Amino acid sequence: MVENSSNSTDILTLQGFDLPPQGVYAAFIFAMLSYLLIIFCNVFLMSIIIMNKSLHQPMYILLFNLPINDLIGSSALFLQLIKEILLDSRYIEASNCIAQAFFVHVYWVTGALILSAMAYDRYIAICNPLKYSTIMTNSHIAKIIASVWLVALLLMGVLFGLLLRLPRCRSLISQTYCDNPSLLALVCADTTINNIYGLFITAGLQVFAVGMILYTYLQILLACFKNKHSDTKSKALQTCTTHLTIFIILECLGLFTITAYRVKQLSPHLKRMIGVSTLIFPPIFNPIIYGLKTKEIRQKINMAIRNTVNP
Structure with a gap:
């Protein structure tokens, strides 16, 4: 491809995995199966939450946003990747490339913010159980969810x-x-402002998310050790372990x-394998971990499977 020094470079080239001809079919099957698995697991988790009124609680309403975000991130990757494999082409329009990058970064930011919001919810539920219903009202939950998505879209809007x-x-x-x-890296101008802003939001997001997780989980652990009821303690620790596992993976x-x-x-x-892994593994693991580790969701899944097998 002929490169030029103007903004008329509307077709970009993606660096592929340099697969041999016999490996193309295997790559296509892997990509399709991975994407279908992600769609199935996340849509199934969302359906379980929607169809069961007992799960219409703040914790699960916040959790509902996680599979939505996972579908956004994985779709941004797989739709282009599958197209690239099918057409045997690494070319992508600059506008499509920018759109893909925007949604990939929104996925990363939103994921960290959703997990932070879920940690806050668990903190209130375990450390201030008597005030939980008055604090985590429907309007408060709506404000938290709206803030998560608006902050992510605003930060990435400025970045791009x-x-x-x-x-x-x-x-x-x-x-x-x-x-x-x-x-x-394609730019032929001073990128100092972009680099400073990128580092600022990356560091700021990390400080906020990690700080929120560490503080809330430390308070939760202290509350659990003070609680004499073993059932309450084990349930709280199990919930926190699930959230912490997802956060550590991300x-x-x-x-x-x-x-x-x-x-x-x-x-x-x-480097390319590591980059792709951030958009493949969390969307697969998140619904599976929550489905297996969260008792209420696991019970609803088992009930749904039994009703399907023995209607």
């Missing part, structure tokens, strides 16, 4: 607004999908991805 003002002079994306760092994959960008000695193929 700063990106769109810069001219591109290169067209090769170093990843198998589009994201802000890869698009910023944080570790995000940390690996950020580190991979900065380690030049790392294999390019390994």
Whole structure:
């Protein structure tokens, strides 16, 4: 592809996995099965929450937003990836690339904020049980959910607004999908403001999310040790373990991805695999972990399966 120094570079090239011809079919099957599994698991979890009025509680209303976010992130990756494999083409329009990058970053930010909101909900439920119903009202939950999505969209809107003002002079994306760092590498102008803003929101989000998780879970643990009722203690710890597991998976994959960008000695193929993993594994693991580890959801799933097998 001929590269130019103007914003007329409307077709970009994604760096693929360099699969041999015999590996294309295997890659297509893997991508399709992974995407279908993600859709099934997340839609199934959402359906369980919708159809059971006993799950229409603040905790599960917040949880309902997690599979929505997982579907956004995985769709941003797989729709382009499957198209790329089917057409045997690595080319992507710049507008589609920017849209994919925008939704990928919204997925990352929203995931951290949703888990922070869920930790706050558990903190109120366990540490202030008598005030829970008066604090976590429907209007309060609606404000939390709206704030999560609005903050994510606003932060990413500014990030990509700063990106769109810069001219591109290169067209090769170093990843198998589009994201802000890869698009910023195509720019032939000063990116200092973009870098500062990107580092600011990354650090700010990490401080907020990790701080919220550490504080609330520490308070929850202290409350559990003070509680003499073993059933209440075990239920609270089980809920926190589920949330913490999801959060650690998301944080570790995000940390690996950020580190991979900065380690030049790392294999390019390994960098791409790490990058893709952040959009594959959490959307698969999240509904499975919540379905298996959350007693109320597990009971509803078992009931739904029994009703399907023996109507």
